[in-house]
Amino acid sequence: MEKVIPKNGEIELEKNRYLVSETDAKGVITYCNDYFTKISGYSREELIGHQHNIIRHPDMPKVIFRLLWQRIQSGKNINAVVKNLAKDGNYYWIFTEFKTRIDLDDNSVIGYTAHRKSISHDAVDVIASLYSKLKEIEEESSMDDAEKYLNEFLKEQGKEINFVNLLDHIHKFY
Numbered sequence: 401m402e403k404v405i406p407k408n409g410e411i412e413l414e415k416n417r418y419l420v421s422e423t424d425a426k427g428v429i430t431y432c433n434d435y436f437t438k439i440s441g442y443s444r445e446e447l448i449g450h451q452h453n454i455i456r457h458p459d460m461p462k463v464i465f466r467l468l469w470q471r472i473q474s475g476k477n478i479n480a481v482v483k484n485l486a487k488d489g490n491y492y493w494i495f496t497e498f499k500t501r502i503d504l505d506d507n508s509v510i511g512y513t514a515h516r517k518s519i520s521h522d523a524v525d526v527i528a529s530l531y532s533k534l535k536e537i538e539e540e541s542s543m544d545d546a547e548k549y550l551n552e553f554l555k556e557q558g559k560e561i562n563f564v565n566l567l568d569h570i571h572k573f574y
């Protein structure tokens with residue numbers, strides 16, 4: 401597939417409509433709903449059988465995906481804010497709930513599901529400046545240093561705040 405050149409246009413999402421996709425245990429897309437295909441700009445044929453990095457935005461820090469995978473691979477759910485790249489180069493920010501589907505017979509991972517919806521501009525502002533700092537650290541230093549910075553940021557937010565509940569915290573305060 402051709403490389404998408406990012407543009408500055410933001411795609412506004414309808415409130416309370418979910419962009420849903422599912423993958424197998426390796427992260428290969430096996431399902432996506434109509435709203436996901438509509439907003440991403442890709443047809444179902446272009447998405448199914450591929451990884452989600454087809455819609456990865458270059459502004460996203462790598463450390464966020466590393467933490468995401470560590471979490472879901474251990475069978476734990478997580479919410480995260482993600483900036484995605486549409487086929488036309490424009491972007492959209494989404495609040496995403498990641499869930500791991502487990503085979504209860506042998507506890508193995510069957511696959512993963514993502515439910516995405518719109519998020520307030522105020523919450524995006526907080527996250528966007530955090531992510532741009534993490535990205536800068538990754539470029540100038542390393543992903544491990546970006547993770548250290550993230551942990552310091554979380555500590556400053558309060559004792560009980562971690563990567564998993566950061567979003568709930570931001571939702572409450574912004």
Ligand SMILES: Cc1cc2nc3c(=O)[nH]c(=O)nc-3n(C[C@H](O)[C@H](O)[C@H](O)COP(=O)(O)O)c2cc1C
Nearest residue numbers: 423427451452453455456457465482484512513514
């Ligand atoms: C169910 C599920 C949904 C995902 N959704 C997205 C997404 O919307 N945007 C995204 O950039 N990555 C998403 N990812 C993460 C990608 O698989 C990938 O790790 C990420 O795009 C970073 O690309 P890379 O692993 O090639 O560096 C999702 C992963 C899973 C398992």
